[in-house]
Amino acid sequence: xxxxxxxxxxxxxxxxxxxxxxxxxxxxxxxxxxxxxxxxxxxxxxxxxxxxxxxxxxxxxxxxxxxxxxxxxxxxxxxxxxxxxxxxxxxxxxxxxxxxxxxxxxxxxxxxxxxxxxxxxxxxxxxxxxxxxxxxxxxxxxxxxxxxxxxxxxxxxxxxxxxxxxxxxxxxxxxxx
Ligand code: NI
Numbered sequence: 001x002x003x004x005x006x007x008x009x010x011x012x013x014x015x016x017x018x019x020x021x022x023x024x025x026x027x028x029x030x031x032x033x034x035x036x037x038x039x040x041x042x043x044x045x046x047x048x049x050x051x052x053x054x055x056x057x058x059x060x061x062x063x064x065x066x067x068x069x070x071x072x073x074x075x076x077x078x079x080x081x082x083x084x085x086x087x088x089x090x091x092x093x094x095x096x097x098x099x100x101x102x103x104x105x106x107x108x109x110x111x112x113x114x115x116x117x118x119x120x121x122x123x124x125x126x127x128x129x130x131x132x133x134x135x136x137x138x139x140x141x142x143x144x145x146x147x148x149x150x151x152x153x154x155x156x157x158x159x160x161x162x163x164x165x166x167x168x169x170x171x172x173x174x175x176x177x
Pocket of ligand 1: 139
């Protein structure tokens, strides 16, 4: 397995509409494994293919990416995921994204979603998700359409967050953080 290069805002690969995957073979499974390893290495709970520079409709996630107890990990691989139902109820959740390091903001999401996808073995699956899993799914599926969580914020909140991101990067470049 290998750790893949992570693409960060404002890289334009994050703004592409990703293509559907037509075949799940060993090469694709190797990519899925590498995506998952990259996600765990960066301590994320979800990762979408464009974040590693691949514009295909693929996400991996784990609502409990525990480092201490690997038996608690619940990795999921979703190919061509599609939200086929959304609840009326919405929730606010404080989200972050590996492509916007060290930033978080409250985003409104549907409380429950039903998602249709193809799994690691090429089998069609459907999952009814709520709370954290539903939020991760919505965040990651957004990535496949070139949408970032900051797009759901008001212009003011977005520009504040982007300024903080810029500051974080400057400090990091100077070795202060
Ligand atoms: Ni993200």
